Amino acid sequence: MVRMSPAERREAIVVATLEVMQRQGIAATTVRDVAAVLGVSSGLIHHYYDSMDELVAVAFERAARADLEETVTAVAAGGDPLAQLRLFFDTYARSDTDSGMQLWLDAWAEAARRPALRRTSRRLNEEWQALLADVIAAGSGAGLLACADPGAAAWRVLSLLDGLALQLVAHGDVLTVAQADDWSRGAAERELGLAQGTLSPA
Amino acid sequence: MVRMSPAERREAIVVATLEVMQRQGIAATTVRDVAAVLGVSSGLIHHYYDSMDELVAVAFERAARADLEETVTAVAAGGDPLAQLRLFFDTYARSDTDSGMQLWLDAWAEAARRPALRRTSRRLNEEWQALLADVIAAGSGAGLLACADPGAAAWRVLSLLDGLALQLVAHGDVLTVAQADDWSRGAAERELGLAQGTLSPA
DNA sequence: CGGCTTGTTGGACGGCCGCGCAACAGCGGT
DNA sequence: ACCGCTGTTGCGCGGCCGTCCAACAAGCCG
Numbered sequence: 001m002v003r004m005s006p007a008e009r010r011e012a013i014v015v016a017t018l019e020v021m022q023r024q025g026i027a028a029t030t031v032r033d034v035a036a037v038l039g040v041s042s043g044l045i046h047h048y049y050d051s052m053d054e055l056v057a058v059a060f061e062r063a064a065r066a067d068l069e070e071t072v073t074a075v076a077a078g079g080d081p082l083a084q085l086r087l088f089f090d091t092y093a094r095s096d097t098d099s100g101m102q103l104w105l106d107a108w109a110e111a112a113r114r115p116a117l118r119r120t121s122r123r124l125n126e127e128w129q130a131l132l133a134d135v136i137a138a139g140s141g142a143g144l145l146a147c148a149d150p151g152a153a154a155w156r157v158l159s160l161l162d163g164l165a166l167q168l169v170a171h172g173d174v175l176t177v178a179q180a181d182d183w184s185r186g187a188a189e190r191e192l193g194l195a196q197g198t199l200s201p202a
Numbered sequence: 203m204v205r206m207s208p209a210e211r212r213e214a215i216v217v218a219t220l221e222v223m224q225r226q227g228i229a230a231t232t233v234r235d236v237a238a239v240l241g242v243s244s245g246l247i248h249h250y251y252d253s254m255d256e257l258v259a260v261a262f263e264r265a266a267r268a269d270l271e272e273t274v275t276a277v278a279a280g281g282d283p284l285a286q287l288r289l290f291f292d293t294y295a296r297s298d299t300d301s302g303m304q305l306w307l308d309a310w311a312e313a314a315r316r317p318a319l320r321r322t323s324r325r326l327n328e329e330w331q332a333l334l335a336d337v338i339a340a341g342s343g344a345g346l347l348a349c350a351d352p353g354a355a356a357w358r359v360l361s362l363l364d365g366l367a368l369q370l371v372a373h374g375d376v377l378t379v380a381q382a383d384d385w386s387r388g389a390a391e392r393e394l395g396l397a398q399g400t401l402s403p404a
Numbered sequence: 405c406g407g408c409t410t411g412t413t414g415g416a417c418g419g420c421c422g423c424g425c426a427a428c429a430g431c432g433g434t
Numbered sequence: 435a436c437c438g439c440t441g442t443t444g445c446g447c448g449g450c451c452g453t454c455c456a457a458c459a460a461g462c463c464g
Contacts, residue, residue, distance in 0.1 A: 108307055163361025
């Protein structure tokens with residue numbers, strides 16, 4: 001019987017839940033599997049989290065927020081808005097195929113049935129959109145690109161990225177990662193009135 | 203005990219499965235629920251379909267193909283490729299919010315764990331892409347629009363539509379149907395070198 | 405050293421799952 | 435009228451689920 005402080009235990013449970021979610025999918029993640037990963041009794045999980053819906057939402061937020069923070073950090077390193085856009089696509093492309101996107105797919109589908117998860121995925125999607133909208137607005141303000149509605153443009157670019165990533169994850173080789181990357185940068189260039197190639201990888 | 207011919211019974215089971223899928227989601231669709239809808243024993247379902255994966259894939263194809271055929275028919279009624287594109291968006295927009303798109307979301311997420319469903323959703327996605335690519339190629343051939351790679355353009359337009367519809371279905375009012383419709387037509391106009399407003403609803 | 409707080413156990417509860425199978429019953433053909 | 439085919443039942447199998455709770459034990463404090 002390994003006794004941990006509440007903070008440590010809560011953390012360990014989230015990490016274990018994430019591991020199970022990535023391996024089996026959100027819909028198939030069970031209390032017993034999480035407990036087994038920790039070598040712990042299943043009752044303990046409910047001692048720390050009231051319901052499975054809550055735990056799944058917390059674990060999803062952990063993973064999704066880490067990806068978002070990574071992109072935020074990368075974008076912040078860009079000198080001007082165009083360089084920031086380039087870095088945005090660089091970091092996004094890297095996470096396209098790994099288990100992160102499958103998690104998002106699960107989350108969107110499960111959102112209809114899991115209230116806590118729906119709130120979390122929605123909030124994170126809006127943060128992604130706000131990040132991109134800010135960069136576009138800055139570029140527009142600096143006269144580096146042309147965009148009448150940065151918020152709308154951000155939704156369009158993100159939705160295209162999501163739609164392409166979705167095909168990559170769900171259907172394997174119907175598209176290649178290179179095509180998805182290339183096409184989304186090209187669409188963003190057209191969207192923002194940039195010359196072709198402006199957003200090509202650094 | 204109502205006795206049906208095999209063809210009728212198979213059909214009735216597919217219809218009932220679809221009803222359950224739309225109400226509860228693909229992941230939560232069970233043999234017993236389907237049997238209950240028909241007022242029939244659960245053993246009967248397995249008499250006609252070897253596994254739940256197979257039955258779910260058949261039922262999904264039924265629903266998805268009906269939507270596709272509807273769009274194919276609508277598009278065929280268009281005089282020239284530009285009118286056909288307009289009709290494409292008209293029919294697509296109508297099905298954006300109903301349960302059809304939630305079904306697609308479920309299918310994409312479940313694809314990772316259900317081989318039969320993955321093959322079906324992939325095939326249907328490719329048919330949607332082919333339909334759109336043909337119209338674009340025709341428009342390009344007739345000099346009505348500018349597109350170097352109709353296949354790629356079709357994937358981009360479809361992915362944007364999917365990405366926007368996904369937000370509508372998963373997160374409710376983060377976007378409006380009108381925005382999704384408007385934005386996707388606008389993006390297609392930019393994609394195909396058309397004047398703004400060319401693809402506005404008929 | 406003993407008591408008490410509290411992290412942890414382990415199983416019970418009611419319910420659900422996909423699947424398989426022997427027995428039953430409707431119906432067409434003889 | 436009966437027989438055989440086959441559509442259909444009803445239930446059992448082994449297993450899983452989320453949740454709950456009384457009992458146990460580890461470590462801190464007096």
